Amino acid sequence: MYPSSRGVDVCIEGTEHHPECPHGPTLLFTRYYESKPLRQFYACSAYRDRKSDGCSFFQWADEPTRPEKEALRRQINALHRPRRTHAENEERLENLSAEEGNAVRYCHQCETLLPKKERKEHAEHEDRVQMISKNRLRYPSQILTPRDDDKSYAQYLFNEESVEFFLSMLIELEFSHVLCIGCPTVHEAVVASESPLQSFLLDLDYRYTQFWPQLSFQEFNLFNCHFFDGAKGEANFKRFLKSAKGGKIAFFLDPPFGGLSEAISSTLAKLKSMARPKALHSELFWVFPYFLEKQLLDACPSLHMLDYKIGYSNYPKSRNSKRGSHVRLFTSVNAEKVVLPASEGYRFCTRCKRYSSQENKHCTKCKACPSKDGRTYVHCNLCTTCVKPDWIHCPSCLKCMPVSHTCEAEEGGPVKVGCHVCGDVSHKRRDCPRIGVLFKRKQRKRKRGKEQPASGKRRNEPSVVNV
Ligand SMILES: C[S@@+](CC[C@H](N)C(=O)[O-])C[C@H]1O[C@@H](n2cnc3c(N)ncnc32)[C@H](O)[C@@H]1O
Ligand SMILES: [Zn+2]
Ligand SMILES: [Zn+2]
Ligand SMILES: [Zn+2]
Ligand SMILES: [Zn+2]
Ligand SMILES: [Zn+2]
Numbered sequence: 001m002y003p004s005s006r007g008v009d010v011c012i013e014g015t016e017h018h019p020e021c022p023h024g025p026t027l028l029f030t031r032y033y034e035s036k037p038l039r040q041f042y043a044c045s046a047y048r049d050r051k052s053d054g055c056s057f058f059q060w061a062d063e064p065t066r067p068e069k070e071a072l073r074r075q076i077n078a079l080h081r082p083r084r085t086h087a088e089n090e091e092r093l094e095n096l097s098a099e100e101g102n103a104v105r106y107c108h109q110c111e112t113l114l115p116k117k118e119r120k121e122h123a124e125h126e127d128r129v130q131m132i133s134k135n136r137l138r139y140p141s142q143i144l145t146p147r148d149d150d151k152s153y154a155q156y157l158f159n160e161e162s163v164e165f166f167l168s169m170l171i172e173l174e175f176s177h178v179l180c181i182g183c184p185t186v187h188e189a190v191v192a193s194e195s196p197l198q199s200f201l202l203d204l205d206y207r208y209t210q211f212w213p214q215l216s217f218q219e220f221n222l223f224n225c226h227f228f229d230g231a232k233g234e235a236n237f238k239r240f241l242k243s244a245k246g247g248k249i250a251f252f253l254d255p256p257f258g259g260l261s262e263a264i265s266s267t268l269a270k271l272k273s274m275a276r277p278k279a280l281h282s283e284l285f286w287v288f289p290y291f292l293e294k295q296l297l298d299a300c301p302s303l304h305m306l307d308y309k310i311g312y313s314n315y316p317k318s319r320n321s322k323r324g325s326h327v328r329l330f331t332s333v334n335a336e337k338v339v340l341p342a343s344e345g346y347r348f349c350t351r352c353k354r355y356s357s358q359e360n361k362h363c364t365k366c367k368a369c370p371s372k373d374g375r376t377y378v379h380c381n382l383c384t385t386c387v388k389p390d391w392i393h394c395p396s397c398l399k400c401m402p403v404s405h406t407c408e409a410e411e412g413g414p415v416k417v418g419c420h421v422c423g424d425v426s427h428k429r430r431d432c433p434r435i436g437v438l439f440k441r442k443q444r445k446r447k448r449g450k451e452q453p454a455s456g457k458r459r460n461e462p463s464v465v466n467v
């Protein structure tokens, strides 16, 4: 696809001057090449595969867009909006609920609830029309067919035990409000519970506008903080934040793992800043795989990983490791306070002052319960740290390594790849001192171009960034 590409980084900065796709302002990315200078481009923030039929938006940052193309884009964006607004769907739901009988119909072909008067129009989809009891309308995630494409929605739902644990944890930690971002099942559980906890759901999936009123759900893109209902959607969300005044709010999110932690972290900061009055007592709960711990903590240093293994109901079995789920809960709450369920084998480690899983044995030498991946680690005296149980201490590499590794010192062994910007092996491209200078130069140019119309604002930039 990109034969010489060495990867892509997202550039977190204001997206307000970026061109827009149907999913709001695009993100600016930098692509690194092996044999040519890096280059920046704009692409959709919600659909991470341009080749799929989700969103194919692409624009080199250094190439001006013709006004005709921009006009066409605006038309496409407008056409992309769904047939019915959230307000219309809310009214339909009220009417449906008032219809006689305990059940309503849902057409899976058209992904829509059917009022009596519209049933005939769906006669041809009869085998895809399902009867749903009115009580179940409060559990839309159980009705909708999950969109489980990893490059966009990645709709993997928590299993019952995990939802139950989250609900009791939030109640025990005395939260008054929870903002569920991409967590429809947690929202459903809170709404159905008898606790005074208030919940609001933000999610990219428009289908939820048929089930939740505007005061408790907004169609939203987490990667660029875009409310699809514009100022109205934002106002409804702000109302919820305002109601948390004097209480304690949990921001609870389970984003697609392919999602960009820095972009999400920037959105969280924006959402928090919408609170009036400003002082909001909030904590963060972020569901992510343990092997992306570093990436996540770099983007969000207030978090730490708990040992709790999160269960999913529709996660493909082939992807679950032998050691069980690889997904963990990261939080800003003091780990000592988050009681993990003893019924699932978790215990309180008095020395670490946190709950650890059964297999995560405390190591007195490391002074920690060191396991991350759900196995019991073993202490290596030579490395003076605990390592994965199937690693061996390699006399050639002078450290513990997987049994089937290629020694670093061996001829033909892995060559240390230097920074993709300047080639220095002591740092990665993210930490390159030169890239800051480079981007500042680009930003200055972009700022200078801000007064120009969108099509001209990048005209002054060189077509390729030379490093
Ligand atoms: C991994 S699933 C999490 C669902 C959660 N485990 C549950 O059971 O409630 C990802 C969720 O994020 C939503 N989502 C995907 N992309 C999003 C985006 N760009 N902005 C907001 N929500 C998004 C999906 O619709 C889905 O509900
Ligand atoms: Zn898009
Ligand atoms: Zn239909
Ligand atoms: Zn311990
Ligand atoms: Zn140890
Ligand atoms: Zn070792």
Ligand SMILES: [Zn+2]
Pocket (backbone or CB within 6 Å): 394, 395, 396, 397, 398, 401, 405, 406, 407, 408
């Ligand atoms: Zn070795």
Ligand SMILES: [Zn+2]
Pocket (backbone or CB within 6 Å): 419, 420, 421, 422, 423, 424, 427, 428, 429, 431, 432, 433, 434
């Ligand atoms: Zn460098």
